Amino acid sequence: MNKINMAEMFCDDEIKNAVLSVLTSGNYIKGENNIGFEAEFSGFCSVRHTIAVNSGTNALILALKCLGIKPGDEVLVPSHTFIATANSVIFCGAKPVFADINSDNYTIDVSDIKSKITPRTKAVIPVHIYGHPCDMNPVKEIAEEKDLYIIEDACQAHGAKYYGKTAGSLGDVAAFSFFPSKNMTVAGDGGAVTTNNDEIADLACAIRDQGRKDGEKYHHDYPGLNLRLSEIHAAIGRIQLKHLSDWNLKRRENAHYYSGFFSDCENVITPAETEWAEAVYHQYVIRVKNREKLRNYLSERGVSTGIHYPLPVHLQPAMKDYSDPVSLPVTESFADEILSIPVHPFLKREEREFIAKSIQEFYNGIK
C-alpha cells in the first residue's frame, strides 16, 4: 500500500490551460475570472454576492470590518477552531470571547453563547467546523434578541447544508477559505466573503481594493486594503468549483463508510451528523484513547493523520493579552482525543478499508 495522505491536490489539463491563458493574457488582477468566479460561487451558495479575496483570514477580517467591529467590542467565538477565527477579531481591535462546543457535532454551544453576552457583545462567529454546520436557528434567535451580527466561518464548509440551505447563506455575512487542503482550493491562498446584503457587499468590494469603487483609480471613499484575489487563482477556483459537489459526495461516502465500520467499536467515537445537517467532511474526526500510539501505528503503515487542533485557541500563548481566561471543559477534554483520518475525495476504496481495519487491529492488539 502506498502512503495515504490527508489531502491530495487536483490539477488537470483544464487547470493548466486556464493558468497559461491568464499568464499570456496579461490581465492578472480584477479581470473576467474574478467576475466569473464570484458569480459562480454565489450560485453555488445561493447568495446574492461573493467578494473574492486572498485568504480566509482576510475574508473574516473584511466581514468584521464591514459590520463595523472595532476596539471595545466583543465577539463570541468557539475555541475549537483554527486560530484565524479569533485572530481576525483581534486584528479589528475587538476582543474574542470564547465559548464551549457541544459534544454532538463540535460546533459552538448555544447555551454557552447566551451566558457570555455583555453590553459590549456585537457579533458571534459560528464555525461550521470540519464541514458540519452549526445549529443556526438558535444562534439567530439569540442574535435577534441581543442585536448581534452573525458571521459564519464557513472556511471548512463549502457546500455544507443546514435544513437544505447552503453554508454561506445563513448569517449576515460569511467567510470561506480556498487554502490548498480545503474541499476546493485556488491552488494557493484565497478566500471569499458571501452575503445577501447589498450594502455589506459594496463596502467589502471597496475595502478589498483600497477603499475605492469599481472603475475609480485615485478616488478613495474609505480607508481600505489590498485583499484582491489574483486572476490565476480565480481561474483555478472556477474549475475546482465545477468538481466541488462531486468531491463533497465522495467525502460523504468515505465518512459514512467509516461511521458504519466503527459503529460497534467501543474504542472509536465517530462524528455524528445531526438530522438537519448535510456535512461535507472537510475532516473526518474520531475520538480515541491512546491517540499517540494509534497515530504511530498508522504512520508505520503509511497512513497520515492530523489533529485539528491540539491546543484549543483560548489556551494559545497568542491569546493571553487579548482575551479573558476561561475554562471550556468540552473543548479542553476533546483536544486530547481527536484524530483526523484521511477522508479526501481521491481516497480509494481499498485505502479507506485499510485505514479502518488498521485502526480496528490496533485496538484488538491492546485488549
Ligand SMILES: Cc1ncc(COP(=O)(O)O)c(C=O)c1O
Ligand atoms: C475554521 C477556519 N477559519 C479560518 C481559516 C483561515 O483561512 P486561511 O488559511 O485561508 O486564511 C481556516 C483555514 O485554515 C479555517 O479552517
